[in-house]
Amino acid sequence: MTAPSHDQLLAHAEHSIAVGSKSFAAAARLFDAHTRRSAVLLYAWCRHCDDVIDGQQAGHDAVVISQEEAQVRLLDLQRQTEAACADLPVDQPAFAALREVARRHGIPRAEAFDLLEGFAQDVSACRYQTLDEVMVYCYHVAGVVGLMMARVMGVQEARVLDRACDLGLAMQLTNIARDIVDDAKVGRCYLPQAWLSEFDLSADDLADVRHRAAVATLARRLVAQAEPYYASAQAGLPALPLRSAWAVATAGQVYRRIGLKVDSAGIDAWDGRLSTSKREKVGALVTGFWQALSCRLRRYPQRPARLWQRPSPAAARHAVPEVAGAASR
Numbered sequence: 026m027t028a029p030s031h032d033q034l035l036a037h038a039e040h041s042i043a044v045g046s047k048s049f050a051a052a053a054r055l056f057d058a059h060t061r062r063s064a065v066l067l068y069a070w071c072r073h074c075d076d077v078i079d080g081q082q083a084g085h086d087a088v089v090i091s092q093e094e095a096q097v098r099l100l101d102l103q104r105q106t107e108a109a110c111a112d113l114p115v116d117q118p119a120f121a122a123l124r125e126v127a128r129r130h131g132i133p134r135a136e137a138f139d140l141l142e143g144f145a146q147d148v149s150a151c152r153y154q155t156l157d158e159v160m161v162y163c164y165h166v167a168g169v170v171g172l173m174m175a176r177v178m179g180v181q182e183a184r185v186l187d188r189a190c191d192l193g194l195a196m197q198l199t200n201i202a203r204d205i206v207d208d209a210k211v212g213r214c215y216l217p218q219a220w221l222s223e224f225d226l227s228a229d230d231l232a233d234v235r236h237r238a239a240v241a242t243l244a245r246r247l248v249a250q251a252e253p254y255y256a257s258a259q260a261g262l263p264a265l266p267l268r269s270a271w272a273v274a275t276a277g278q279v280y281r282r283i284g285l286k287v288d289s290a291g292i293d294a295w296d297g298r299l300s301t302s303k304r305e306k307v308g309a310l311v312t313g314f315w316q317a318l319s320c321r322l323r324r325y326p327q328r329p330a331r332l333w334q335r336p337s338p339a340a341a342r343h344a345v346p347e348v349a350g351a352a353s354r
């Protein structure tokens with residue numbers, strides 16, 4: 026396959042973000058041109074990997090695929106990601122995108138593979154016994170994306186990377202709350218088993234409308250768990266260039282509002298896929314701009330010790346929960 030040109034690679038990534046995430050696409054427009062290019066290229070690789078594992082297109086219409094097929098797909102993602110991180114030839118635009126970003130911004134191989142570890146947990150149909158185990162999963166599929174995006178914006182300090190990870194964790198908790206029912210329909214459950222036991226529920230019950238009141242209570246609990254991570258993420262904004270800070274603050278505002286909608290909708294939260302309207306996105310842009318400006322005048326406290334702390338790369342790879350023997354994809 027002929028390697029895509031500079032313009033073709035960007036066009037592929039722009040299309041990926043336009044159809045895959047209107048929320049992130051809106052925020053990404055605020056970056057300067059060079060940062061935007063790298064951010065959308067990184068997004069394109071993340072989106073591709075997620076779509077391959079979930080049997081979906083641009084984040085939509087996931088289908089159940091066999092565990093054997095999912096494992097084959099995961100191995101191929103690992104192979105091509107390895108080549109991209111080693112700056113070797115690759116045969117798909119998504120991996121050419123990762124290769125460029127890794128080369129330009131020094132994305133650690135371990136962080137790219139930490140993301141794939143999250144998809145490996147999906148392939149293995151993991152079940153999560155405790156909230157801490159759910160947070161490990163959130164780190165792999167979203168917190169580490171925050172780390173890589175922060176590196177695209179020039180961040181190297183560990184304390185700032187912690188805040189970038191916090192934003193990813195908050196967003197993933199929001200995603201889990203919004204998608205509880207859709208995930209259940211394809212055999213996925215990201216709620217702690219300890220929480221389900223409180224309501225005498227199993228993962229198989231979550232899509233049943235008879236249990237919506239309990240599901241709504243659990244979703245509200247997830248939304249509440251996300252709030253301190255959204256707050257913590259704001260403390261990383263002063264370390265970013267103004268336009269990057271505006272983009273990040275806006276993205277956080279958009280996702281946080283989705284979580285608040287889940288909370289307020291109660292049992293009706295899964296009658297359709299909740300999202301933010303154009304008007305709400307404009308509101309998020311305005312609020313994000315104010316946050317990006319005002320954060321430079323504030324003194325933030327240290328990151329609260331009670332928040333879940335991202336693991337070292339080695340620890341993250343060894344913190345995989347048990348595989349649910351009866352679960353299948």
